[in-house]
């Protein structure tokens with residue numbers, strides 16, 4: 001509290017109303033991905049993670065059961081300020097003892113515990129069909145497979161997921177963002193690039209043939225390449241964007257899914273010019289789609305600024321997507337989510353109108369000078385007060401994680 005009032009006065013000098021900014025900040029939902037807690041494993045299979053994605057590291061204490069994962073997520077939720085949703089993958093279905101239901105047959109009842117969990121926290125749920133880590137995905141092709149048995153299996157999975165998404169929305173009263181991503185692609189030079197894309201298109205058409213638009217927000221996530229499928233990705237950027245534009249669903253941009261000199265922060269406004277709503281996976285690519293923990297870095301801040309200053313907090317669905325198994329997973333989960341919040345706080349604390357006026361007046365000298373001055377304003381004092389108001393610990397959060405590691409994680413053998 002000590003320096004908050006002085007900091008507030010500093011921001012006021014720049015034309016920023018801190019109280020209004022913090023109110024806006026608290027209203028921006030960020031969807032917490034359940035898969036950071038267990039290296040994208042889930043509960044419905046024992047096989048490895050496939051689909052061209054990888055977690056590296058073997059830090060002890062991975063959650064192995066729904067109970068463990070939810071206990072870990074409970075911890076994270078206590079340590080992250082702001083409005084939150086929970087993002088669940090279909091492979092996190094929870095079966096009765098001895099029960100197994102394959103992906104094409106899963107039902108809402110297999111996600112009842114997730115609904116209870118979300119309700120306990122007063123949060124909405126987002127959902128993702130899981131088109132990987134499964135014997136039917138062994139060829140590397142799912143919704144675009146030339147094998148009709150395989151393709152149909154995955155279409156049925158997608159349809160089952162639409163039903164589960166509707167169930168989530170009905171139960172929580174909050175629309176469910178359902179994201180379609182497949183790792184479909186080829187390792188080496190294709191002989192036919194169009195065929196798989198036409199099949200992919202037809203498959204998504206079938207999955208989305210019938211859903212309640214008020215309950216479900218379907219997205220298509222693009223990608224540039226994955227491990228083992230370096231030469232060709234069926235759901236490329238152009239494919240996903242065209243599909244979403246033509247079919248009226250949301251394009252989802254993951255900032256790890258572009259060439260390293262491309263920036264999602266620059267793409268957001270291009271999409272906002274055409275789409276009523278879009279979705280994001282915020283991650284940190286290091287040289288490739290490495291899914292490092294989100295840092296409080298330039299690009300994360302720039303993404304947040306684009307959402308806030310374009311008045312798009314209700315049009316952009318923000319989800320986190322990283323998985324690091326090399327450090328304490330709860331610390332990773334927490335620090336990434338707090339960094340997203342810091343970036344959003346930075347964004348709401350910018351004198352956006354003034355900056356835009358300078359740009360439109362072509363006063364680029366003052367614009368640059370002001371942007372640089374803004375970087376050193378006392379954000380940390382505002383952050384501390386924001387955490388206090390949200391009932392979330394300050395930098396002592398890590399002591400809590402260390403204690404949890406000692407008391408809980410280290411006993412998981």
Ligand code: RNT
Nearest residue numbers: 035040053128181254321
């Ligand atoms: C993979 C995609 C996808 C996954 C999750 C687990 O490159 O980013 O979103 O990370 O579905």
Ligand code: ZN
Nearest residue numbers: 221254281321
């Ligand atoms: Zn993603």
